[in-house]
Amino acid sequence: MMEDIAVKIERANQEAVRRILAGDPVWEDVRPAREAIPGMTENTILHAGPPIPWERMAGPVRGAVMAALIFEGRAESPDQAARLAAGGEIRFSPCHEHRSVGAMSGVISPSMPVFVVRNASFGNTAYCAWRDLAQASGCFDEPTIKNMRWLRDVGMPTLAAAVRRRGNLELKPLWARALTMGDELHNRVSAGTSIFARAMAPHLVRAVADSSAVAEVLEYLADFDLAIVPLTMAGCKSVMDAAHGIEASTVVTAIARNGVEVGIRVSGLGDRWFAGPAQPVKGTYHSGFTAADGCPDLGDSAIIETAGFGGCAIAAAPTHVTVADEPGAAGAYTREMYEITLARNPSYPIPTLGFQGIPTGIDIRKVVETGILPIVDTPVAHRDPGRVRGVIGFGMSRPPMECFLKALTAFGEKVLP
Amino acid sequence: MMEDIAVKIERANQEAVRRILAGDPVWEDVRPAREAIPGMTENTILHAGPPIPWERMAGPVRGAVMAALIFEGRAESPDQAARLAAGGEIRFSPCHEHRSVGAMSGVISPSMPVFVVRNASFGNTAYCAWRDLAQASGCFDEPTIKNMRWLRDVGMPTLAAAVRRRGNLELKPLWARALTMGDELHNRVSAGTSIFARAMAPHLVRAVADSSAVAEVLEYLADFDLAIVPLTMAGCKSVMDAAHGIEASTVVTAIARNGVEVGIRVSGLGDRWFAGPAQPVKGTYHSGFTAADGCPDLGDSAIIETAGFGGCAIAAAPTHVTVADEPGAAGAYTREMYEITLARNPSYPIPTLGFQGIPTGIDIRKVVETGILPIVDTPVAHRDPGRVRGVIGFGMSRPPMECFLKALTAFGEKVLP
Numbered sequence: 001m002m003e004d005i006a007v008k009i010e011r012a013n014q015e016a017v018r019r020i021l022a023g024d025p026v027w028e029d030v031r032p033a034r035e036a037i038p039g040m041t042e043n044t045i046l047h048a049g050p051p052i053p054w055e056r057m058a059g060p061v062r063g064a065v066m067a068a069l070i071f072e073g074r075a076e077s078p079d080q081a082a083r084l085a086a087g088g089e090i091r092f093s094p095c096h097e098h099r100s101v102g103a104m105s106g107v108i109s110p111s112m113p114v115f116v117v118r119n120a121s122f123g124n125t126a127y128c129a130w131r132d133l134a135q136a137s138g139c140f141d142e143p144t145i146k147n148m149r150w151l152r153d154v155g156m157p158t159l160a161a162a163v164r165r166r167g168n169l170e171l172k173p174l175w176a177r178a179l180t181m182g183d184e185l186h187n188r189v190s191a192g193t194s195i196f197a198r199a200m201a202p203h204l205v206r207a208v209a210d211s212s213a214v215a216e217v218l219e220y221l222a223d224f225d226l227a228i229v230p231l232t233m234a235g236c237k238s239v240m241d242a243a244h245g246i247e248a249s250t251v252v253t254a255i256a257r258n259g260v261e262v263g264i265r266v267s268g269l270g271d272r273w274f275a276g277p278a279q280p281v282k283g284t285y286h287s288g289f290t291a292a293d294g295c296p297d298l299g300d301s302a303i304i305e306t307a308g309f310g311g312c313a314i315a316a317a318p319t320h321v322t323v324a325d326e327p328g329a330a331g332a333y334t335r336e337m338y339e340i341t342l343a344r345n346p347s348y349p350i351p352t353l354g355f356q357g358i359p360t361g362i363d364i365r366k367v368v369e370t371g372i373l374p375i376v377d378t379p380v381a382h383r384d385p386g387r388v389r390g391v392i393g394f395g396m397s398r399p400p401m402e403c404f405l406k407a408l409t410a411f412g413e414k415v416l417p
Numbered sequence: 418m419m420e421d422i423a424v425k426i427e428r429a430n431q432e433a434v435r436r437i438l439a440g441d442p443v444w445e446d447v448r449p450a451r452e453a454i455p456g457m458t459e460n461t462i463l464h465a466g467p468p469i470p471w472e473r474m475a476g477p478v479r480g481a482v483m484a485a486l487i488f489e490g491r492a493e494s495p496d497q498a499a500r501l502a503a504g505g506e507i508r509f510s511p512c513h514e515h516r517s518v519g520a521m522s523g524v525i526s527p528s529m530p531v532f533v534v535r536n537a538s539f540g541n542t543a544y545c546a547w548r549d550l551a552q553a554s555g556c557f558d559e560p561t562i563k564n565m566r567w568l569r570d571v572g573m574p575t576l577a578a579a580v581r582r583r584g585n586l587e588l589k590p591l592w593a594r595a596l597t598m599g600d601e602l603h604n605r606v607s608a609g610t611s612i613f614a615r616a617m618a619p620h621l622v623r624a625v626a627d628s629s630a631v632a633e634v635l636e637y638l639a640d641f642d643l644a645i646v647p648l649t650m651a652g653c654k655s656v657m658d659a660a661h662g663i664e665a666s667t668v669v670t671a672i673a674r675n676g677v678e679v680g681i682r683v684s685g686l687g688d689r690w691f692a693g694p695a696q697p698v699k700g701t702y703h704s705g706f707t708a709a710d711g712c713p714d715l716g717d718s719a720i721i722e723t724a725g726f727g728g729c730a731i732a733a734a735p736t737h738v739t740v741a742d743e744p745g746a747a748g749a750y751t752r753e754m755y756e757i758t759l760a761r762n763p764s765y766p767i768p769t770l771g772f773q774g775i776p777t778g779i780d781i782r783k784v785v786e787t788g789i790l791p792i793v794d795t796p797v798a799h800r801d802p803g804r805v806r807g808v809i810g811f812g813m814s815r816p817p818m819e820c821f822l823k824a825l826t827a828f829g830e831k832v833l834p
Contacts, residue, residue: 202636352769
């Protein structure tokens with residue numbers, strides 16, 4: 001009987017891994033959230049991480065919600081926005097429950113344009129907004145709202161025209177190439193953003209007659225090194241969603257953080273979240289800030305690690321700020337991740353580890369058995385809303401063991417007789 | 418007495434190394450060769466490597482000269498071009514003797530626009546044409562001539578307008594960044610070209626009203642991975658020229674190949690060339706070609722190695738085609754180069770070697786003493802003119818020991834009483 005269960009889990013996990021390895025994300029469009037995202041209504045605001053009510057939300061998430069309500073024309077001031085958010089009319093929901101992911105606060109409101117990425121192998125789509133980093137970090141001042149409007153009215157429509165002219169952009173070769181160029185694809189993405197800008201530039205020029213709009217988009221891409229991250233997040237989400245819902249699989253399909261709790265989802269455990277308290281981030285803080293200023297672990301961007309990149313693949317990024325001054329640190333992290341994963345993805349070899357593939361398919365059993373928690377290479381937001389335009393540092397975080405213990409217990413209850 | 422000489426050499430080499438480390442190349446303009454390059458006349462054609470008469474030139478160099486004469490309107494057919502080249506009217510001269518460098522055949526004719534790079538620390542300038550790779554490899558067919566005209570009439574003027582609008586582009590941070598992205602900066606330049614395209618794209622759009630010209634330049638940059646090489650070559654030339662002419666220095670300031678001979682120049686030995694026979698290139702050949710089809714070692718691009726990049730820095734490029742399938746090969750080459758150089762350039766750390774700087778300042782004494790020859794990561798042209806549009810492979814080459822023995826002998830004659 002027990003043997004039967006072990007075989008069943010083994011087979012389910014093989015299938016989950018097969019689907020992750022076969023994932024083939026292609027960027028095909030940019031559309032307003034209200035048109036693209038399932039379940040999005042005029043009163044919906046999505047946020048990062050597991051579900052959480054307004055009253056318990058972390059500072060930067062509250063700030064980002066306020067920015068979104070001003071941006072949507074639903075409020076004229078931050079105070080008015082906060083009252084509206086608290087009033088019950090707005091329905092808050094995790095991005096992950098709408099085939100979406102959001103960076104940092106992860107706040108997506110109906111008018112925000114989102115990247116549409118299709119997993120060409122399985123047909124499912126996933127979405128992520130092209131982020132204003134200040135808003136994502138909880139800022140709601142005038143320049144932030146102005147940039148959100150620019151993204152909606154100029155930036156994203158211009159990119160949309162370019163990708164429609166070009167045709168679908170395959171993310172798999174872009175990611176593979178970036179890994180050979182020192183990216184881990186979460187916070188060290190200089191290569192990914194450079195390749196992306198270089199590839200899209202001619203199509204931007206040919207697709208859009210307004211040269212000022214084209215120049216502004218190219219300036220955004222040239223100046224904002226993290227520009228590729230939301231597209232990568234949508235791609236990883238499309239890959240991991242295809243591996244979700246396999247009966248008896250113990251593979252983690254999402255790690256997501258709302259700044260108060262970290263939640264994980266497991267392929268064989270449906271839409272349940274298994275959550276524990278978000279931890280402070282051990283990191284490198286920008287001048288004037290310390291860990292005490294940082295919001296605990298925040299953002300859906302850990303979908304990048306869930307797919308095997310970011311902290312899991314950080315051996316590929318020895319020059320990244322969070323590991324560069326500790327010799328061997330990058331390699332050690334990735335080697336640790338091999339202990340808790342089921343496969344090495346041959347599509348994404350890491351040059352510094354003898355071209356071994358990235359660690360793929362985090363197994364809740366292995367996490368509990370080894371005591372090794374997944375590692376997330378994460379930006380850090382200020383804990384208070386509206387205090388800082390952007391992030392205050394970068395660091396490494398781990399979800400609490402509680403998530404994995406709860407998930408394994410639920411799994412046991414489900415599969416054991 | 419001997420001790421005095423040793424001290425003198427030591428001091429001279431310290432000064433040469435100081436100047437190389439202080440080199441600060443900035444791209445400031447694009448201008449026609451006839452206006453920019455000293456000594457260029459309407460009857461001048463420059464070529465790669467040490468001096469060589471038309472009759473003895475390698476196939477690809479002859480082919481490139483024929484292409485240049487057709488391009489300049491001096492001949493209407495390849496045969497007519499060859500007769501003109503043989504007739505004595507055209508003055509052939511090495512690029513290196515005109516503050517210039519040229520990729521592969523290195524042929525530069527008066528109408529070709531060239532990158533102008535200034536070494537901001539020392540004020541000297543250097544030049545390199547933005548290369549049509551087919552012409553550089555000896556091709557002279559209609560599409561080649563057409564592309565040469567496009568570079569002259571559209572590509573280079575468009576880039577010129579962009580750099581003038583932007584202001585000088587510093588190459589030092591670009592090179593340093595590319596080395597952290599898997600480039601060695603000679604043949605693995607995906608990162609350098611991507612960073613360059615991303616940085617210039619907005620300026621191209623803002624500087625030039627003709628969106629079709631802008632799109633064509635961006636397409637060239639997106640499609641041609643080696644696009645950055647000529648700019649890098651001019652930059653390296655400007656750095657090494659500033660270290661040339663130091664009495665009693667044994668530092669190599671140029672390694673250059675014309676497909677028949679390889680020549681080196683030494684800081685303390687004036688404008689003399691020390692040459693030996695060009696060797697076949699051990700390499701990875703494109704389908705349908707073998708080493709027997711390859712022209713022996715060709716091109717001024719070894720200025721990149723002379724400055725410490727390329728083969729010398731190949732540890733930074735473990736995914737590069739010529740080393741990727743031999744584990745550890747890249748690191749071993751660079752470690753070998755530390756044996757024959759005087760310094761490690763701290764401006765250009767190599768992540769895979771614990772952030773040690775690139776090997777800098779090849780010393781003819783160390784080459785002769787250790788028997789270790791500098792390693793050049795080089796493209797290979799077909800040995801016959803006009804046979805192939807572009808290169809037929811990539812490989813590693815070494816200049817013959819003869820160059821270094823001759824130079825050391827000359828040096829002894831000069832400094833010994």
